[in-house]
Amino acid sequence: MLLKSAYAIDVTDGILQLKKKDSLWEALGIPLKEPMILAFTGGGGKTTSMYCLADELSAQGKRVIVTTSTHILRPTDRIVTEAADWKTVSDFITSHKELFSSAGWVLVTGQPAKEGKVKGMELSELERLTLLCDVLLVEADGAKRLPIKIPKRNEPVLPGGTHAVIGCMGLNCIGEPWEEMCFRYELTPQVFDGQKKNGRITPSDAAKILTSTHGTRKGVDSMEYRILINKADDKRRLSSALAVADAMGKQWAKYTAVTSFIEKFQN
DSSP, X not given: OEEEEEEEEEEETTEEEEEEESSHHHHHTOOOOSSEEEEEEESTTHHHHHHHHHHXXXXXXXXXXXEESSEEEOOSSSOEEEOSSHHHHHHHHHHXXXXXXXXXXXXXXXXXOSTTEEEOOOHHHHHGGGGSOSEEEEEOOOOTTOSEEOOOTXXXXXXXXXXXXXXXXXXXXXXXXXXXXXXXXXXXXXTTTTOOOOSBOOHHHHHHHHHOTTTTTTTXXXXXXXXXXXXXXXXXXXXXXXXXXXXXXXXXXXTEXXXXXXXXXXX
């Protein structure tokens, strides 16, 4: 996937507007520190956004490792080393200097898993990957490819030392039935004051999940938190993104990015 457009939400005099940005990194507005761990949680677009951010950061000369604390598909178009510990990754980098000679690079790692996936290594090992890179990107949640999610008790799986959490949602859930678009929609009572939701998902519903400490913001504590609204692929979806941001209020709207991606050309 390639980034088509990225926006930040500008809040001026109480009015919310989409402000075009040159990159996802710029739209997110996360203060850069080295090394740093960025964790992706929530629903639709985590993996695509994570690789987009990896490429942007490597283009800035950053050494980037991409991994997961749960499961992700093993990419076919990336440098991948299967590893259960940070030392194996270190040895791979040392023995393949020709792949890592440039100032910026991206490496994907994790333990081999079924169905063409890689799974996370033990958190104590995962956290030590910061010894090898400038930025560690971690997919810390799973949603079975659904656009919005409510986490269960032991989710998300955030590494210690995480600097920022990026909570994701796909706009294709707006106006659609809960049971079709929300992963673990049966857990809606934990976000909506004991009420089990039914019918169709509204912008206000999405806003509540994205900002709730029982929803996508779960476990964030004192970390930086950014909201990433994906699939803003047409004017209607852009309007929906603004409606979600408005329902969140300016406190959270100013920490929100909106994106649209396009498929890579395939020969």
